[in-house]
Amino acid sequence: xxxxxxxxxxxxxxxxxxxxxxxxxxxxxxxxxxxxxxxxxxxxxxxxxxxxxxxxxxxxxxxxxxxxxxxxxxxxxxxxxxxxxxxxxxxxxxxxxxxxxxxxxxxxxxxxxxxxxxxxxxxxxxxxxxxxxxxxxxxxxxxxxxxxxxxxxxxxxxxxxxxxxxxxxxxxxxxxxxxxxxxxxxxxxxxxxxxxxxxxxxxxxxxxxxxxxxxxxxxxxxxxxxxxxxxxxxxxxxxxxxxxxxxxxxxxxxxxxxxxxxxxxxxxxxxxxxxxxxxxxxxxxxxxxxxxxxxxxxxxxxxxxxxxxxxxxxxxxxxxxxxxxxxxxxxxxxxxxxxxxxxxxxxxxxxxxxx
Amino acid sequence: xxxxxxxxxxxxxxxxxxxxxxxxxxxxxxxxxxxxxxxxxxxxxxxxxxxxxxxxxxxxxxxxxxxxxxxxxxxxxxxxxxxxxxxxxxxxxxxxxxxxxxxxxxxxxxxxxxxxxxxxxxxxxxxxxxxxxxxxxxxxxxxxxxxxxxxxxxxxxxxxxxxxxxxxxxxxxxxxxxxxxxxxxxxxxxxxxxxxxxxxxxxxxxxxxxxxxxxxxxxxxxxxxxxxxxxxxxxxxxxxxxxxxxxxxxxxxxxxxxxxxxxxxxxxxxxxxxxxxxxxxxxxxxxxxxxxxxxxxxxxxxxxxxxxxxxxxxxxxxxxxxxxxxxxxxxxxxxxxxxxxxxxxxxxxxxxxxx
Numbered sequence: 001x002x003x004x005x006x007x008x009x010x011x012x013x014x015x016x017x018x019x020x021x022x023x024x025x026x027x028x029x030x031x032x033x034x035x036x037x038x039x040x041x042x043x044x045x046x047x048x049x050x051x052x053x054x055x056x057x058x059x060x061x062x063x064x065x066x067x068x069x070x071x072x073x074x075x076x077x078x079x080x081x082x083x084x085x086x087x088x089x090x091x092x093x094x095x096x097x098x099x100x101x102x103x104x105x106x107x108x109x110x111x112x113x114x115x116x117x118x119x120x121x122x123x124x125x126x127x128x129x130x131x132x133x134x135x136x137x138x139x140x141x142x143x144x145x146x147x148x149x150x151x152x153x154x155x156x157x158x159x160x161x162x163x164x165x166x167x168x169x170x171x172x173x174x175x176x177x178x179x180x181x182x183x184x185x186x187x188x189x190x191x192x193x194x195x196x197x198x199x200x201x202x203x204x205x206x207x208x209x210x211x212x213x214x215x216x217x218x219x220x221x222x223x224x225x226x227x228x229x230x231x232x233x234x235x236x237x238x239x240x241x242x243x244x245x246x247x248x249x250x251x252x253x254x255x256x257x258x259x260x261x262x263x264x265x266x267x268x269x270x271x272x273x274x275x276x277x278x279x280x281x282x283x284x285x286x287x288x289x290x291x292x293x294x295x296x297x298x299x300x301x302x303x304x305x306x307x308x309x310x311x312x313x314x315x316x317x318x319x320x321x322x323x324x325x326x327x328x329x330x331x332x333x334x335x336x337x338x339x340x341x342x343x344x345x346x347x348x349x350x351x352x353x354x355x
Numbered sequence: 356x357x358x359x360x361x362x363x364x365x366x367x368x369x370x371x372x373x374x375x376x377x378x379x380x381x382x383x384x385x386x387x388x389x390x391x392x393x394x395x396x397x398x399x400x401x402x403x404x405x406x407x408x409x410x411x412x413x414x415x416x417x418x419x420x421x422x423x424x425x426x427x428x429x430x431x432x433x434x435x436x437x438x439x440x441x442x443x444x445x446x447x448x449x450x451x452x453x454x455x456x457x458x459x460x461x462x463x464x465x466x467x468x469x470x471x472x473x474x475x476x477x478x479x480x481x482x483x484x485x486x487x488x489x490x491x492x493x494x495x496x497x498x499x500x501x502x503x504x505x506x507x508x509x510x511x512x513x514x515x516x517x518x519x520x521x522x523x524x525x526x527x528x529x530x531x532x533x534x535x536x537x538x539x540x541x542x543x544x545x546x547x548x549x550x551x552x553x554x555x556x557x558x559x560x561x562x563x564x565x566x567x568x569x570x571x572x573x574x575x576x577x578x579x580x581x582x583x584x585x586x587x588x589x590x591x592x593x594x595x596x597x598x599x600x601x602x603x604x605x606x607x608x609x610x611x612x613x614x615x616x617x618x619x620x621x622x623x624x625x626x627x628x629x630x631x632x633x634x635x636x637x638x639x640x641x642x643x644x645x646x647x648x649x650x651x652x653x654x655x656x657x658x659x660x661x662x663x664x665x666x667x668x669x670x671x672x673x674x675x676x677x678x679x680x681x682x683x684x685x686x687x688x689x690x691x692x693x694x695x696x697x698x699x700x701x702x703x704x705x706x707x708x709x710x
Contacts, residue, residue, distance in 0.1 A: 002584035004534050004558055006454035014594030017415050028411075037407030046604070050401045052392030054573040054608075056383075057566070060372050084439055087597040095475075099361035120450075120595040179359050203359060211412070218409040218603035229357035239369030240475040242442040248573035249401070249604045253409075 008120070015116045018321050027345045029336040030319040032186070032296050034215035036270065036339070038253075039263035042216065045256035049248045058248045060239075065251050068258045069223055073195050079225055081234040082254075084245040086185060086209035086222025089234075091117055093151075093205060096237040097179045097230060099123050100148030107136055109329060111157045111183060123148070134159045134290055134298075138167050142174040151181040155191045158323065158334040160292030162191035172201045179230065181205045188213035188268050189275070190293035195225055202227040212295055213268055214257040221246065221254040271295050275337045281347045282335075285354060300331040309333055309353065316349035363475070370471045373676050382700045384691040385674040387541070387651050389570035391625065391694070393608075394618035397571065400611035404603045413603045415594075420606050423613040424578055428550050433583040436590060437609075439600040441540060441564035441577025444589075446472055448506075448560060451592040452534045452585060454478050455503030462491055464684055466512045466538060478503070489514045489645055489653075493522045497529040506536040510546045513678065513689040515647030517546035527556045534585065536560045543568035543623050544630070544692075545648035550580055557582040567650055568623055569612040576601065576609040626650050630692045636702045637690075640709060655686040664688055664708065671704035 001010060018031035066080040073080075083089035094117040098104050101124075106114045108127040118125045126147075128140050134156075141150055150171070155162045172180055180203055182194045187208070195206050205226035211217035224234060238245060246254070257264075275297065279289045282299050289299040300306065310322035310333055321334040335346065356365060373386035421435040428435075438444035449472040453459050456479075461469045463482040473480045481502075483495050489511075496505055505526070510517045527535055535558055537549045542563070549561050560581035566572035579589060593600060601609070612619075630652065634644050637654050644654040655661065665677035665688055676689040690701065 002582075002588065003532075004452055004585060005588045006451050008454065009451050009588045009591050012591045012595045014591055015598060016594075017412070017598040020412055020414055022414075031412055033412065034410045037410050042409070043405055046405050047402065049573075050398055050405065050604075054397070055389045055392050055570040057372070057375055057386055057388065057572040058575070059375055059377075085597060085599060087599070091596045096361050096364050097359055099363065116595045120592070177358075215410040217412040217599075218404075220413070220599055220602040227357075230359060233357065233360045233364045236364050236367045236369055237475070239371075240367045240471045241446045242440060243370060243372040244440060244442070244572075244575055247575040247602070247605060249405075250602060 008122070012119055013116065015113045019319065021319065025317060027318040027338065027342045029338050029342065029346060030321045031217070032212060032336045033217045034212060034267065034271070034295070035337065035342060036215055036267055038215040039257060039260040041256045041260045041263070042253045045252040046249050049252040054248060058244050058246060058251055060243045062246045062251050065246070065254050068255045069225070072258050073225060075198065075225055076228070078228040079198065079231055081224040081231045082246060083222055083238065085211065085220040086183070086207050087113065088245060089207055089222045089224050090183070092234050092237045092241070093181055093207070093224065094118065094123060095121050096233040097205070098149035098151065098181070100178065102146040102148040102178070105141055105144055105147045105150045107152055107156065109134065109156070109159065109326060111153050114151055134161055136163050138171045141171055147175070147178055149179045149181065150175060151183065153183040153185060154194070155186045155293040157186065157294070158296070158321070158329070159290050159298045160186070160294040160296055161290055162293035165192040165194065168194050169197060172197060172204055176203060179203050179205055181207060183207045185209045185212055186294035189272055189295045198226055202229065205230050210254055210257055213264065215267065216253065216257055219250050219253050221250050271337050274340055274343055278335070278337060278343045278346070281343065285347070285350050296334055296336045298332050298334050300333070306331045306333055312353040313349055316352060318346050318349045363477070367474055368471065370468045374674065376674065380672060382673040382693065382697045384693050384697065384701060385676045386572070387567060387691045388572045389567060389622065389626070389650070390692065390697060391570055391622055393570040394612060394615040396611045396615045396618070397608045400607040401604045404607040409603060413599050413601060413606055415598045417601045417606050420601070420609050420613070423610045424580070427613050428580060430553065430580055431583070434553065434580055434586055436579040436586045437601060438577055438593065440566065440575040441538070441562050442468065443600060444562055444577045444579050445538070447589050447592045447596070448536055448562070448579065449473065449478060450476050451588040452560065453504035453506065453536070455533065457501040457503040457533070459504045459506065460496055460499055460502045461506045462511065464489065464511070464514065464681060466508050469506055489516055491518050493526045496526055502530070502533055504534045504536065505530060506538065508538040508540060509549070510541045510647070510649040512541065512649070513651070513676070513684070514645050514653045515541070515649035515651055516645055517648035520547040520549065523549050524552060527552065527559055531558060534558050534560055536562060538562045540564045540567055541649035544627055544650045553581055557584065560585050565609055565612055568619065570622065571608065571612055574605050574608050576605050626692050629695055629698055633690070633692060633698045633701070636698065640702070640705050651689055651691045653687050653689050655688070661686045661688055667708040668701070668704050671707060673701050673704045
């Protein structure tokens, strides 16, 4: 604390990301990265830009990337906004579209960065409890009174549970007056995307990231899609914050990633297949696993403590994520889907711990 | 304009960066990039990270880069903050350290992003006019009444004029109660850095970029240096905004850039030598050139219009930057220092226009 700080800084409770261990040899199942490296075409595209050209600023609007994303999702370029990871995209969304008199609504259990952004920008919030089975009840949002926006992740984090498209449509139909953000960071592993609803609902914004299903967490690229009016707000905020959020290497790599549909589909299929085997392995060891449409599962084992299991796994060099709060998720572990070999290592470590 | 926008968005006047032309063959002297490509060691370091490892998140605190910067400037790691270009670093500084009751002070002619940040974060400002010769008068800042912070560029942009270190010290001595930000984007081309004053003045923050003297505008890396308490404020804002602002390639490239002192010194020397030749060439053609310690010059030609000269140069495929406002700089051109050949092309184009 210092007298030089702006007042807001004193009140911030920063987000704490999962550990990025500096020691090798760990089975890293704690931050939902893709267990497979990115497409070779991505590496080639980056290598092609790793040259004298780095002395020049990138295209401030990253038009080539917006065009590639627009083509892939059947949108116009002015319906796409890109940023330095979906975290930056979300930050600009909070600033530009979710800062109103009425409170922003989001699930009490969801991506824990949402309340952090809200604090940063002085946005009133109201957490809507998930149901007892951890599902999102759309009716709760429609009956909550006036709101300044709604944001949720689909599939939700850290539960992995998807919300059916028909339910998202019902939420949009009943909430025409404020922005609804669907954070689809994990959508490619089995949930239904809301992108197809953009033409119908001018208040809908859909957020994607290249960190998960494109295996590019280390490159920092995310994007938002929605009505051109919503995108314009984000562009105005971005151009008042940082003219060039995406560097030349990231733009080139991201274009190649978006265009490599073959790599993308094969990788998502592999991750989903391993997830199903991991779920079966966990269930065979007494775990209750929430139905996951993501590249991770959320699981508890009656009779075992979540924190103790996470610590035990760490002793066996397997890193998973454990959240102490809120209390009703404290028994759970969030375990990323790894390779087949990493899954074997996880299950073997559990056998050793539970023996 | 849309009813979904946050109120602040309606009032923003985004920064407009210099043109990044999409056609080849232009002599590009409009955005102060380095005319030479980055160090080969930078390209090698990036190539070394362009691998399967991109699937993993980067180190959220970019410790390796902070350590390299700390070593170079004789500071501790907790006196260094890094970000996605100095534009992002400046944005976090405005939010975290310059948002107070009293107005922020900056020169009326300076980096035109400063008032944009202030608008974004609702910070009151007061522009202090430069003297008639475009110099910054420290006394004006000491007599301005209470302030919530002071920010200026040294050398100043777009004038290129440096402020002597003794004057910066006098400003700090007379202003102990609010943060003073010295934006040293161009300092390596002949001005005196204020980094050496950090130990003495806990309110001093010095900002650097790798976009100019390290030839990495396309990689997006900047940093701030100051008392650990100031850095902590920036880290709290950053961790409430984006956990991983620097990607793996940018971290690796930036470390190599900071460590290659030989390339750095040789390149700065070359740019300074070309600048002196360019100044002489401009003066021989009737230009008045402000004394520059930057990698650009600010020059006017009595009897010629700034806008007309810029347009004429563009017809000869030479891009320079012209600012229409404020009025007293409208006669000027800001011309980046290019290679020797680009300088010849500039002077030949001027000869053709003025003939």
